[in-house]
Amino acid sequence: MSLYSQKVIDHFANPRNVGTMENPDGVGEVGNITCGDIMRIYIKVDENERISDIKFQTFGCGAAVATSSITTEMVKGMTLDEAMKVTNKDVADALDGLPPVKMHCSNLAAEALQAAIKDYRERVSDNS
Amino acid sequence: MRSVYLDHAATTPVHPEVIAAMLRYFNPLYGNASSVHSFGRDARMAIDNAREIVAKAMGAQPNEIFFTSGGTESDNIAIIGTALARQAKGRHIITTAIEHHAVLNACAYLEKQGFEVTYLPVDAYGLVNPSDVNAAIRPDTILISIGHANNEVGTIQPLAEIGAIAKAHKVLLHTDAVQSFGSIPVDVNDLQVDLLSLSGHKIYGPKGIGALYVRRGARPQAIQFGGGQERKLRPGTENVPGIVGLAKAVELAMQEREERNEHISRLRDKLIAGLLTVPEVTLNGHPEQRLPGNVNISVKYVEGESLILSLDLKGIAVSSGSACTSGSLDPSHVLTAMGLSHEEAHGSLRLTLGRDNTEADIDYVLEVFPEIVDRLRAMSPLYNKLDREE
Ligand SMILES: Cc1ncc(COP(=O)(O)O)c(C=O)c1O
Ligand code: FES
Numbered sequence: 001m002s003l004y005s006q007k008v009i010d011h012f013a014n015p016r017n018v019g020t021m022e023n024p025d026g027v028g029e030v031g032n033i034t035c036g037d038i039m040r041i042y043i044k045v046d047e048n049e050r051i052s053d054i055k056f057q058t059f060g061c062g063a064a065v066a067t068s069s070i071t072t073e074m075v076k077g078m079t080l081d082e083a084m085k086v087t088n089k090d091v092a093d094a095l096d097g098l099p100p101v102k103m104h105c106s107n108l109a110a111e112a113l114q115a116a117i118k119d120y121r122e123r124v125s126d127n128s
Numbered sequence: 129m130r131s132v133y134l135d136h137a138a139t140t141p142v143h144p145e146v147i148a149a150m151l152r153y154f155n156p157l158y159g160n161a162s163s164v165h166s167f168g169r170d171a172r173m174a175i176d177n178a179r180e181i182v183a184k185a186m187g188a189q190p191n192e193i194f195f196t197s198g199g200t201e202s203d204n205i206a207i208i209g210t211a212l213a214r215q216a217k218g219r220h221i222i223t224t225a226i227e228h229h230a231v232l233n234a235c236a237y238l239e240k241q242g243f244e245v246t247y248l249p250v251d252a253y254g255l256v257n258p259s260d261v262n263a264a265i266r267p268d269t270i271l272i273s274i275g276h277a278n279n280e281v282g283t284i285q286p287l288a289e290i291g292a293i294a295k296a297h298k299v300l301l302h303t304d305a306v307q308s309f310g311s312i313p314v315d316v317n318d319l320q321v322d323l324l325s326l327s328g329h330k331i332y333g334p335k336g337i338g339a340l341y342v343r344r345g346a347r348p349q350a351i352q353f354g355g356g357q358e359r360k361l362r363p364g365t366e367n368v369p370g371i372v373g374l375a376k377a378v379e380l381a382m383q384e385r386e387e388r389n390e391h392i393s394r395l396r397d398k399l400i401a402g403l404l405t406v407p408e409v410t411l412n413g414h415p416e417q418r419l420p421g422n423v424n425i426s427v428k429y430v431e432g433e434s435l436i437l438s439l440d441l442k443g444i445a446v447s448s449g450s451a452c453t454s455g456s457l458d459p460s461h462v463l464t465a466m467g468l469s470h471e472e473a474h475g476s477l478r479l480t481l482g483r484d485n486t487e488a489d490i491d492y493v494l495e496v497f498p499e500i501v502d503r504l505r506a507m508s509p510l511y512n513k514l515d516r517e518e
Contacts, residue, residue, distance in 0.1 A: 004437075012434070013441055018507050029509065040509040057509035061433035061450070065507065 004062060005096040011066035016073045021055045026123065028115025030108055037064055037105065041072070041112040045120055049080050056112070063102040064109075067091050071109040080117050086110055129443040132489040136330075136421055136482035137279050137307060138447055142373070143332035149376040150334065153369040161366050162355065171368045178375030185378045186324065187315040188341050194358045195371050198338040199306040202325030203230040203273075205340055205361065206302040209348025210271045210323065211238050214300075218268025222299075224248045224256050225465035227275050230325075231304055232461075235273075248274075253414040254283035254466050258290050265297045272301045276319075277308035280449055280462040280478060281413030282422025284312065291320025300346050306330055306338075310381035311389070311419055322346040328370065332483070333377030337370030388483045393420040395481055395490050400425075402494035406501055412463060412476060421481040424449075426463075426472040429511035430504040435477050438500040444493055449476040471510075 004012075021042035031038035037060040044053035054076050056068040071091050075083040088106040092098045098106055133141075153174060159167025161175050179190040196202045211221065223235055225247045235245045246264045250256055256274060265272075272294050277284045287303060294301035302323035305314050309324075310331035316324060324341040328334050340362075342348065347361070354363030381388075400423055403409055408428040427435060432450025439446055449460025450473070458464075459473035468476075479493070505511040 009437075009441075012437055015507065038509050057507055059429065059508045059510050060431050062437040064431075065434055 003099050003102075004066075005098075007070075007094075007096045008063060008066040008098065011069040011095065012062045015056075015065055015069040017055050017069065017076070018057070019055045020057065021053065024055075024116075026116040026118075026120030028112045028117070028119055030111045030115055031060070037061075037108055039064065039068055039108045039112040041068070041109075041116045043113075043116045043120060045080065051075055051078055051080070051083055056109075058108075060108070061102070061105060063098055063105040066095055067098075067106040067109040068112070070094050071113055075113060080120070084114060084117055086113065130489075130492050131443045131445075132485070132492060133445045134479040134481060134485070134489075134493070135445045135447050137282075137419075137478065137480035139329045139335065140332045140482055141484060142329075142334055143377060143380055145380060146333055146373045146376045150369040150373040153372050157368075159368075161368060162357070171366070174368055174372050175366055178371045181375040181379050182326075182339055183341075185314075185382050186309070186341060187317050189344070192316075192342055192344060194340045194342060194361050195366060195374070196338045196340055196358075196362050197336055197367070198329070199228075199304065199325050199327035200230040200338075201362070202327070202338050202340040203228070203302075203304055204234050205348055205351055206323040206325060206342075207231060207234040207271065207273055208238060209351050209361075210300060210302065210346075211241075211243055212349040212351070213347065214270040215243075218266075218270045219243045220246070220266050220269045222246045222248065222261065222264045222269060222272045222274075224250060224274055226250050226254060226278055226280075226462040227273070228279055228304055228306070231273055231275065250283075250465055252467050253417070254278055254281045254412075254462065255414065255417070256285050256290070258286055258293055261290050262293045262297075265293070265299055269297070269299050272299055273304070274301070275304040275307070276314065277305075277312070277419050278413075278462060279307045280460060281424045281466070282307070282419035282480075283414045284308065284417045284419065287319045287321070294322075295320050307419060310378060310385070311421070316341055316343065323348070328374040328377055331377045331381050334370050334373040337367055337374045339374065384483070389420040392481050392483065392485070395485055395487065396421060396423055398487075399423050399479065399481070399490050399493065402490070403497060406498050409501070410472075412466065412468065423479040423481070425477050425479075426468065427475045427477060427501055428472070429508045430475045430501060431508075432459075432474060432476050434504055435475070435500065438504065439493075439496070442496045442500070444496070446477055446479045448478060450474050 024042035029040040046052040159171040161171035309326040322343040327338040412424040432448030463473035
C-alpha cells in the first residue's frame with residue numbers, strides 16, 4: 001500500500017461524514033460513470049451561511065474516498081464563501097499528498113462541494 | 129493479522145527447491161558459460177541441462193528453446209522478430225483484443241512501422257472463435273498471436289483448433305503461454321504452435337527469466353545485438369541462476385501439476401461459490417474452460433481499487449481490472465472486450481490461487497468479503513439501500 005500516505009489510508013479506512021442526508025439544503029453530484037468516478041455531497045447550511053452538516057457518497061478509488069472524507073472534515077463550519085475557495089491542492093496537501101496519477105480524484109471532491117453550494121444558492125434565490 | 133496471498137497470476141513465491149537449486153550458481157558455480165575453463169563449462173552444462181528440461185516439458189527439442197529475460201521479451205522477439213523476418217512475404221498480423229500488453233504494445237509498435245494488425249473479438253466468456261481466425265487470414269498474413277490462457281479472466285482458448293487452421297494456411301502461430309504453461313498441459317505439437325512464450329515467475333520460479341520456443345524453420349530475426357549467446361537470437365551473458373531456477377520450477381510443475389490443480393481448483397470452486405452468495409456479484413470468464421487458479425468477479429456498485437485496498441487492510445492481496453488501478457481512465461481492455469459495461473469492469477476483482485493457499489485462507493476471505501462489500505456499497509452513490517428494502 002506504499003502508493004498512498006498513512007493519512008489517505010486512515011481516511012479510506014475510517015471515512016468521516018459518509019452517508020446520505022434527509023432534507024439537505026444543497027446536493028452536488030459530479031463525475032461520470034464512464035470514467036468510473038462519481039461523488040455526491042449533501043450540505044446543511046445555517047442562518048449564518050455556514051456549513052453546519054455535510055455528508056458524502058463516493059463510487060471511486062481509495063483516493064476518491066479519502067479526498068471526499070477530508071474535504072467534508074475541512075469545510076464543516078466554514079462559510080460558503082470560504083468553502084468555495086478550497087482547492088484540490090488544499091485537499092491533497094491535507095492528505096500529505098497524493099500520487100500523481102491520483103491527482104484527478106481530488107478534483108472531484110472540490111467540484112462536488114462547489115456544485116452543492118451552487119445548488120443551495122439556486123434554491124435560495126428560487127425561493128426569494 | 130492473517131496474510132492471504134491471492135494474486136498468483138501477478139507473480140508467485142519462489143519454490144524453496146528452486147532457490148536451493150539456484151544458489152550454487154551465484155557462488156561457487158558463477159562461471160560465464162562462454163568461458164573455456166572449468167567454471168565456464170559448469171555453467172554451460174547447467175544451461176544445457178535446463179534447456180532439455182524445458183524442451184521436454186512441452187514436447188519440443190532442446191535446440192528449439194531460447195532463454196530470455198521473461199514473458200515480455202519472449203513476446204517481443206516472437207512478434208517483432210517474426211514480422212522483421214517475414215515482411216517480404218507480407219505485413220499482416222492477427223491477434224486478439226484481450227492479449228497481454230506485451231503482445232498488444234508489440235503489435236502497436238509494428239502498426240507504426242506500417243504493418244497491419246487485425247484484433248479479433250472474443251465472446252462474453254473471453255473465447256476466440258476459431259472461424260473468426262480462419263476468416264481473418266489473408267494472403268499477406270505472416271503471423272497469428274493468440275494467448276493460450278488469459279491473465280485476467282483465466283479463459284483457455286481452443287488453441288489446437290486455431291493451430292490446425294494456421295497450419296492449413298501455412299501461417300505461423302505464436303502463443304503467449306505465460307499463464308498456462310506449468311498449470312495446464314502445454315504441448316507444442318498437440319497445439320500446433322510455432323512460437324511459444326513462457327515466464328519463470330508465474331510458476332514458482334524467479335523473476336526476470338523466461339523462454340521462447342521456436343519451431344525449426346520459424347526463426348524470428350533478432351531484435352537485440354551482441355555476442356553469440358542463445359544462438360544470436362537473444363545475445364547477452366546468460367542468467368545462469370535464473371535459467372537453473374526456471375528449469376527447476378518447470379520440473380516441479382510437471383511433477384506436481386495434477387496434485388496442485390486438484391488442490392487449487394477445489395479451493396477455487398469453494399471461493400467462487402462463496403463469493404457469489406453476496407447479492408449482485410457475478411463471475412467473469414468461462415465456467416469450465418478456465419485456469420484452475422483463476423477467479424474473476426464483478427461487484428456491482430463498488431469500485432475495484434477500493435475493494436483491493438479494503439481487502440489489503442485485512443491482509444488479503446488481490447488485484448483488479450478497474451480503471452483506477454491502471455493509472456488510465458479506462459477499465460480493463462479484457463473485460464470491456466468481453467462486453468462488460470464500464471461499471472461492471474470498474475468493479476472487477478481478480479483472485480488467483482496458488483499451491484500455498486489453504487482452506488483456512490478461503491474461509492477467511494469469505495468471512496471478511498461480505499462486510500467489505502456492505503461497507504463500500506453503503507458509501508456508494510450508485511447503491512441506494514433504502515430503495516432496495518422497500
Ligand atoms: C499473459 C502474460 N504475458 C506476459 C507477461 C509478462 O511476463 P514477464 O513479467 O515475465 O515479462 C505476463 C505477466 O505479467 C502475462 O501474464
Ligand atoms: S476514482 Fe478512479 S482513479 Fe480515483
